[in-house]
Amino acid sequence: MTAELPLKIALYTGKGASHSWIWFVDTLSSHGINTIEFITDTGDIAADVLVVSGGDPFALFSHIGKHGVSRIRSFIEKGGTYIGICAGTYFALRFHENPYPWLNLVDGEISNFAIEPPPNIRMPHKYLVKYRDGFVFHPVREAVTLEYNGYTIQAPLYGGPGILSANAEPLASYSQFTPKTMFLCGKEEARQALLGKRALITKKVSRGCLYLFGPHFEHPHFPDANRELIALLSKIPHRGYHVEPTGSQIKGNEKRTWIKEVKRWVSNGRLAAFGLQNYQWKIGEKMYDPERLAYFFQACFKLVSFLELQQSIRAIPDIPERARTLTLQVRNLGPDAAQAEILLEGIKTLTSDLYSLYFSTLQPPQLPRTP
Amino acid sequence: MVDSRSFLTLSAITTYPKEDGKPLYYVIGLSCQVITMIEIDPQICTACGACEVACSLYREEEVFTTMRSSIILHREERKNYYGVMLKREGEVLLGRPEGVEVMKEGESSDTGGGGKPILLREPCDNCTDAMCVRFCPTGCLKEV
Amino acid sequence: MELYTDLIAVVDLDAGEVEEVDIEEDFIEKNIGGACANNALLSQYPDSVILGTGVLTGTLFPGSALGVVTAKKNGTVCHSAFNWFSGPELKLSGFSFVVLKGKAENPVYLWLHDEIADIESTDLWGKNTWETTAYLREELGENRIQTLVIGEGGEKKSGAALLVNNYWGTDDRNGLAAVLGEKNVKAVAMRGMGEVEISEPEEFISAAEEVLTGLKSKIQKKGAPVEGLEAITQRFDACFNCPYACRNFVETGENEGVVIFERHLKDLMAHGLDVKKAAETLQTCYQLGVNPKYGKDPNALTTMGSQPAQPLEDKEGWYYTLGVCPILDQFGIDEEAAVRAITAGTGLEISADTLDDIVSRL
Numbered sequence A: 001m002t003a004e005l006p007l008k009i010a011l012y013t014g015k016g017a018s019h020s021w022i023w024f025v026d027t028l029s030s031h032g033i034n035t036i037e038f039i040t041d042t043g044d045i046a047a048d049v050l051v052v053s054g055g056d057p058f059a060l061f062s063h064i065g066k067h068g069v070s071r072i073r074s075f076i077e078k079g080g081t082y083i084g085i086c087a088g089t090y091f092a093l094r095f096h097e098n099p100y101p102w103l104n105l106v107d108g109e110i111s112n113f114a115i116e117p118p119p120n121i122r123m124p125h126k127y128l129v130k131y132r133d134g135f136v137f138h139p140v141r142e143a144v145t146l147e148y149n150g151y152t153i154q155a156p157l158y159g160g161p162g163i164l165s166a167n168a169e170p171l172a173s174y175s176q177f178t179p180k181t182m183f184l185c186g187k188e189e190a191r192q193a194l195l196g197k198r199a200l201i202t203k204k205v206s207r208g209c210l211y212l213f214g215p216h217f218e219h220p221h222f223p224d225a226n227r228e229l230i231a232l233l234s235k236i237p238h239r240g241y242h243v244e245p246t247g248s249q250i251k252g253n254e255k256r257t258w259i260k261e262v263k264r265w266v267s268n269g270r271l272a273a274f275g276l277q278n279y280q281w282k283i284g285e286k287m288y289d290p291e292r293l294a295y296f297f298q299a300c301f302k303l304v305s306f307l308e309l310q311q312s313i314r315a316i317p318d319i320p321e322r323a324r325t326l327t328l329q330v331r332n333l334g335p336d337a338a339q340a341e342i343l344l345e346g347i348k349t350l351t352s353d354l355y356s357l358y359f360s361t362l363q364p365p366q367l368p369r370t371p
Numbered sequence B: 001m002v003d004s005r006s007f008l009t010l011s012a013i014t015t016y017p018k019e020d021g022k023p024l025y026y027v028i029g030l031s032c033q034v035i036t037m038i039e040i041d042p043q044i045c046t047a048c049g050a051c052e053v054a055c056s057l058y059r060e061e062e063v064f065t066t067m068r069s070s071i072i073l074h075r076e077e078r079k080n081y082y083g084v085m086l087k088r089e090g091e092v093l094l095g096r097p098e099g100v101e102v103m104k105e106g107e108s109s110d111t112g113g114g115g116k117p118i119l120l121r122e123p124c125d126n127c128t129d130a131m132c133v134r135f136c137p138t139g140c141l142k143e144v
Numbered sequence C: 001m002e003l004y005t006d007l008i009a010v011v012d013l014d015a016g017e018v019e020e021v022d023i024e025e026d027f028i029e030k031n032i033g034g035a036c037a038n039n040a041l042l043s044q045y046p047d048s049v050i051l052g053t054g055v056l057t058g059t060l061f062p063g064s065a066l067g068v069v070t071a072k073k074n075g076t077v078c079h080s081a082f083n084w085f086s087g088p089e090l091k092l093s094g095f096s097f098v099v100l101k102g103k104a105e106n107p108v109y110l111w112l113h114d115e116i117a118d119i120e121s122t123d124l125w126g127k128n129t130w131e132t133t134a135y136l137r138e139e140l141g142e143n144r145i146q147t148l149v150i151g152e153g154g155e156k157k158s159g160a161a162l163l164v165n166n167y168w169g170t171d172d173r174n175g176l177a178a179v180l181g182e183k184n185v186k187a188v189a190m191r192g193m194g195e196v197e198i199s200e201p202e203e204f205i206s207a208a209e210e211v212l213t214g215l216k217s218k219i220q221k222k223g224a225p226v227e228g229l230e231a232i233t234q235r236f237d238a239c240f241n242c243p244y245a246c247r248n249f250v251e252t253g254e255n256e257g258v259v260i261f262e263r264h265l266k267d268l269m270a271h272g273l274d275v276k277k278a279a280e281t282l283q284t285c286y287q288l289g290v291n292p293k294y295g296k297d298p299n300a301l302t303t304m305g306s307q308p309a310q311p312l313e314d315k316e317g318w319y320y321t322l323g324v325c326p327i328l329d330q331f332g333i334d335e336e337a338a339v340r341a342i343t344a345g346t347g348l349e350i351s352a353d354t355l356d357d358i359v360s361r362l
Ligand code: SF4
Pocket: B038, B054, B055, B056, B058, B069, B070, B071, B086, B123, B124, B125, B126, B127, B130, B131, B132, B133
C-alpha cells in the first residue's frame, strides 16, 4: 500500500464562531488527529472537511457573506464534506418558509421554531433567538440521550436544533432526557419539541456530503459520542491535501526567550480574565460573558505549557506582542461590547495560532501518514 | 412523599428575608427527589477558603489548588465583605452576609459579588461525605 | 517535589534578572521548609532577603497559612512571619521560595505568577500600603492577588518598619520591611493559580482531618481576646484554612476598617489608647507600614532607629518550618499527626526527631 496523506480538516474560527471549536480540536487531537487548519474565512477551502461549529449563524453570515457561502457550496459540490454542529447546522439547513440566505443546502424544518414559544423557566439569555416572524427557542441544555445506529449515546445540547423531516438521511434522533438535562421551558413542552426528532442527518450533494449535528458529539466529556464522531470522520475520503506547518522551527535560547514572553503575557491575560467582573456583552445575536475569554486564555495557557516543555518548537515571531496587547485589553475591559468583540476575535486567533504551532511541533504535518 | 431533607434544602434558600421583609428567592414547586445538597450559612463563614482547596482536591485527587473547586470565595477586602459562591447546574448559590440567594446563570447579582468566571468550573456534585463540608472549620457548610 | 511548587526564584536586583532554580528533594529532606529552608538559602545567598513557604503551607493542614521572611539585620539572622493568604498564594504562584539579592537601582515591585517572576519598575514609592495594594490589583486585573508591601516605614528604613500583607500588618516583628526598603523593593505581588502535588493524598487527608477535629474540639472562641474588642467587631476573619478566626474586623469609617492582629492592638492599648482609638491608630500604622510595638504615633514610627532582633520563641521555630500559624499552639496541635502529614505529603521518611533536630538548628 502506498503512503496516503491524512484527512485534512478546515475548522472555521472566524466571526460568529464561539468557543466550542476548542472541544472539537481537543477531542480530535486526543484521538491522534492533528491535521487541522484554522480558517477565518471560506474563500479558499483546501481540505477534505470543513467544520462549522457552535456560535451565531447571523454573525457567521454577515462575516463570510454571499461570496463565502458560494465558496462553501462549490467546496461541497467538488467532493468536500461539510460538518455543521449547532450553529453550523442552522447555517446549512433551509427552514421556515422565508429562510435567511444562508448555506441552505438541506431542506427541512426544525422543531424548535415557534411564533409563540413555550414560557421560559430559566436562563432567559440562552432561550430565544428572533428568527423572521417568530423565534428559535432552546428547550433544554446539557446532556440528552440519542438513538444512534440502533443503540443509545449521550451528548450535550447547547442550542442545536431538533430536525423535523428533511430531505436527508437521519442518523440519530433525540430519545430521552437525562438527569443532567436542564430544562429551559416546561418538561412537557421540551419533550414535544425534541424527543423523536432528528439530532444528526446526512445528505449527499453532488460529489460531496453534509453531516449536520444538533448536539455536540465533540464535547470532551462525552467519550461515546466522541468515538462516533471519530468513526464518522474515518469514513471520509482523503483527497490528498498537504497541511503546511505553521511558523518556523526554533530551539535553545531563542525558544526560551520566545516561550517566556508568550507565557508571561498569556499568564497575565488568563489571570486578568479570571478576575473579570460579571459583565455581559451582546455581540451579534449572542450574549458573551467573561467565561468565554477565560476559556480561550486557559486553552492558550495549556498550549504554551506544552510548548515550554519541548526542546525544539515551531514559533510565530509576533505572538508575544499580540499576547501582550490582548492582556492589556483584558485589563482595561469594561462593559463596552465593541471592545469585548475586538478582544474576543484577537484571543480566538491567538488560540488557533497556538494550536497550529502545537500541531506543527507535535508532528510535522507535511509528512504523509504511514498506513 | 416529600422527604424532609428536600424541604430543608429549599427552606435554606427561601428563609433569609431582605430588609423589606420579602424573601430573596421564591421556590416554585418542590422536588420529591431525595438528594444531598450543600447548604451554606454565610453568617458563620470566616472566609478561610478551606472549602476551595478541599473541593479542588476532591476533583483532582492528588493536588492542592484553588482552581478546580465548585465553590469559591468572594471577598471585597477593604470593607470586609465576603461570602462563598457555589456553582450548581445552571445556577450559582450565593452565600453572602445579606443571606443566601440563587442566581441563575446569565443573571447578575443586584449587589455585585456574583462576579468571576465561576461558570467555567464544574457544577457541584452534591457529594455525600463532602470534602468541602469535612474541611470547613466553622460548620457553615452542611450536607442536607 | 511533593508539597511544593517546583521553583526557587533567585532575583538579582542589581542585574534586573531572575534565575529559576529547581527545588531538589535533598534540599527539602535536609531543611524541610519555612524558616529552616530560608536559613539554608540565606547561607547560600548572603545578604539576601528570603521569602519562603513551609512544607505544609497552602495545604489542607489546618492553619497552613504561614510564610516566612528571613534576612540578616545588624549581623543577626531574623525571621518574621506573614499569613492571611500570602503564604499559600506565594507557593501556588509556582515559587515556593524567593531570594532577593542585591539592590535595585530604582524602586521595583516583583510580580510572581504561573512560574514567572517579573521585576517591574514602579513609581509607587511614597504611596502608602493601601494605595499600593489597590493599585497593583487594579493594574494587574485581579482582586485575589496578594501583596507583601512596605509603606513609609520600610521606605525610610525605620527600625519600626512593618511588612504589610495587602492592607493588614503581618507579624513582622523584626522590621524586615526595612530590608526590603534598602533593596528598593516596594512590593511583592503574587497570584497562585498553580498546584501542589501530594504523595499519599489519603494519608495526608486523614492526618489533616485528625488535627482539624482535635482543634475544633478545643477552639471555643473567635477573635482576639482583648477587652472591649468584640463590641466593636463587625465580623471575624480567618487566614487561609485556619479554624481559629482570631482576626477581628473593626470598622473605622464607611466601607472600610482594619483587620486586627492581637499583639499589635495590645501594644497600642499598652501605650494608653482605648480599644477603639487603638483600632483606628492600627489602621494608620498598617497604611504607613509601621509596628505599634515601638510607640503610638504612627508618623513618628516611620523614622525610628534600629531595634533589637526578636528571636523565635518556644515552639515557634517548629511552626515557622511547617508553615503553620503558631497562634494555634495554645490549642495543642497533634505533633505526631503533623509529622504524618509531612511524610504522607512529601513521600519522604521524616521522623519527629529528625524534624526537631532540623528545627533546633534555627
Ligand atoms: S459537595 Fe462536593 S462538589 Fe460540591 S462543593 Fe462540596 S466537595 Fe465540591
